[in-house]
Amino acid sequence: MKTDFTHHQSAHCENGVASNLLKHNGLNISEPMVFGIGSGLFFVYLPFIKVNHAPAFSYRPLPGIIFSRLAKRLGIKIKRQKFSGSQAAEKALEDNLKKNIPSGLQVGVYNLTYFPDDYRFHFNAHNLVVYGKEENNYLISDPVMETVTTLTAEELDRVRFAKGAFAPKGQIYYPVYIPEEIDFKKAITKAIKATCRDMLAPMPIIGVAGMRYVSKQIRKWPAKHGVRKANHYLAQIVRMQEEIGTGGGGFRFIYAAFLQEASVIMESEALKTLSFEMTEIGDMWRDFALEASRVYKKRSAQQDVYNLLADRLLEIAGREEEFFKKLRKAV
Amino acid sequence: MKKSEVPQDKSNIESVNMRELCYATDENGNYTTALSSGWEPKTIALSNAIDDIKERTEEARQKVANGETSPILYFMEFSKMDVGILAGYTGLWQWRIKRHFKPKVFAGLSDKVLQKYADAFLITVNELRNFKG
Numbered sequence: 001m002k003t004d005f006t007h008h009q010s011a012h013c014e015n016g017v018a019s020n021l022l023k024h025n026g027l028n029i030s031e032p033m034v035f036g037i038g039s040g041l042f043f044v045y046l047p048f049i050k051v052n053h054a055p056a057f058s059y060r061p062l063p064g065i066i067f068s069r070l071a072k073r074l075g076i077k078i079k080r081q082k083f084s085g086s087q088a089a090e091k092a093l094e095d096n097l098k099k100n101i102p103s104g105l106q107v108g109v110y111n112l113t114y115f116p117d118d119y120r121f122h123f124n125a126h127n128l129v130v131y132g133k134e135e136n137n138y139l140i141s142d143p144v145m146e147t148v149t150t151l152t153a154e155e156l157d158r159v160r161f162a163k164g165a166f167a168p169k170g171q172i173y174y175p176v177y178i179p180e181e182i183d184f185k186k187a188i189t190k191a192i193k194a195t196c197r198d199m200l201a202p203m204p205i206i207g208v209a210g211m212r213y214v215s216k217q218i219r220k221w222p223a224k225h226g227v228r229k230a231n232h233y234l235a236q237i238v239r240m241q242e243e244i245g246t247g248g249g250g251f252r253f254i255y256a257a258f259l260q261e262a263s264v265i266m267e268s269e270a271l272k273t274l275s276f277e278m279t280e281i282g283d284m285w286r287d288f289a290l291e292a293s294r295v296y297k298k299r300s301a302q303q304d305v306y307n308l309l310a311d312r313l314l315e316i317a318g319r320e321e322e323f324f325k326k327l328r329k330a331v
Numbered sequence: 332m333k334k335s336e337v338p339q340d341k342s343n344i345e346s347v348n349m350r351e352l353c354y355a356t357d358e359n360g361n362y363t364t365a366l367s368s369g370w371e372p373k374t375i376a377l378s379n380a381i382d383d384i385k386e387r388t389e390e391a392r393q394k395v396a397n398g399e400t401s402p403i404l405y406f407m408e409f410s411k412m413d414v415g416i417l418a419g420y421t422g423l424w425q426w427r428i429k430r431h432f433k434p435k436v437f438a439g440l441s442d443k444v445l446q447k448y449a450d451a452f453l454i455t456v457n458e459l460r461n462f463k464g
Binding site for chain 2: 009010011032048052053059069114115116118119120121122144146147149163164165167168231232235236238239242249250253254256257275276282283286287290292293297
């Protein structure tokens, strides 16, 4: 059993699955467009939730949201199903494959055997597409991988029913309806406004304000938790920021690519100019990661380093605030 | 980030011939994609996390060897889990799991309960029971 699915590599798994599934269904939409129209750019700091024994930072909205928002704004309908047991979950997947429907799955990373060992954490918001089955092996298109791969039925069951935060519960999803005519202009305007609203939200832990809050916390970490823990927390920021195409710099570049594509559709020079600005902000995020990595690599004990990093983050927050205010006016 | 600046550092994804896709700009500032073999700051952040887990696992191993804790704690750390995740996999309450960290309580556990742990850690009941640190 094999569907005629084409694998395209992407920077981020959820964008990639959405873009690949839609392409399969005849809607040619790029990863940046999925990311932009799904309002994938986000920032939230959750000090009360611990991931790998450090506070949680997220540079993206909750899993599944990008595709849902994209679908809503383009008038696409997606079917999503969760399961309480393995049998029903496997049956639903097999039925789909028999009907020639490649299916998106939410999975946990820990038991993904084709991932390098070091990358296998209990992180449950990963996405991939199953596009066929040969004997006991499922054919897998994982969008962050260069090529397609396989998982045995047991392995796939294990990742579909991974436990912990955001447990996937065997979630399967696939588009069931794509409208003939899509008003991209309207969708882009809506999406950009939503992203600006999120990033400029008057909430202390979200968006630009969230970055400022984290910046304040970084200054306190070494005194409050000691250098070791402070460095562990810093490493967490960088991991959440840059690992496997997600987060800080990487996301800014995808968003800038989206603005470029959008500027053509919207016939707006302003969006193109703003895209260049977003590229610069992305570079600032990368410099921040580089700077932070120097701190936890050397494990230096100076208090100043943390202040320096906090200043950098503050600077980025300032730039982004300015940017999103301009962007809001441009659409 | 310019396409020419896409990092090609050594990293742990190379071991499985994996490269990441990045968005980067050409000489006119227009976006295109490029593959990256890794980036040092990322690799360091990741190895920091791995070292942390190794330290925790080693600490747990010593505690088991000294008879201060049960093998459950060791295998939990070894599997990069915390009590919450382990509770998810075993279907046991978190307070019960914490209680099972006590060697005395662990010694009295039934095969049925041990099996739940063994399944979560992908090992056998015997491996779990006979782990001496």
